[in-house]
Amino acid sequence: MKIAVFLADGFEEIEALTVVDYLRRMDITVDTISIAENEEVRGAHDIVVMADKVISRLGAADTYDGLVIPGGLPGATNLRDNQNVIDMVKKIGEEGKLVAAICAGPIVLERAGLIKDKKVTSYPGFEEELKDSIYKQEPVIRDDNIITAMGPALAGDFAIEIVAYLLGKEKAKELKEDILYSYIYEN
Secondary structure (H helix, E strand, O other): OEEEEEEOOOOOHHHHHHHHHHHHHOOOEEEEEEOOOOOEEEOOOOOEEEOOEEHHHOOOOOOOOEEEEOOOOOHHHHHHOOHHHHHHHHHHHHOOOEEEEEOOOHHHHHHHOOOOOOEEOOOOOOHHHHOOOEEOOOOEEEEOOEEEEOOHHHHHHHHHHHHHHHHOHHHHHHHHHHOOHHHHHOO
């Protein structure tokens, strides 16, 4: 299993890196993908990350079982305005594979045409940009192969929902125990 996490300058660090961390803990291969021409990506809070790959250099062998779009500004708008990202999101979504977006990230799904009549959420204030969806102000929503979440405080819940989607509820439960989520929130 292989998941892509897109990174653009201005991405929300906790939303991207929590997902990468939690998925890798569960032995899921994760590639962070820069949309710039180099691997270095600067987050919204000036944390510089070295991506695993660059989108323009992805080859035919770079196939993914799903992808994740973090929020953050201008990260989410940079992703939304990148045609390579839109093409990949559309292709993966139309194949019925996982497409997950958090915070402002669902604007990318709107641009790709994947959320028509789907239940989604986002950071408050982005509802108007998600006009084709059935917008709900809920922490994390899964509608078929689309997972969305509201924002940074929900990065862990978002990642856990992705694990549940990819590996099942038992594996998500293992992850919750490993990170002490169960100890804090379920006791």
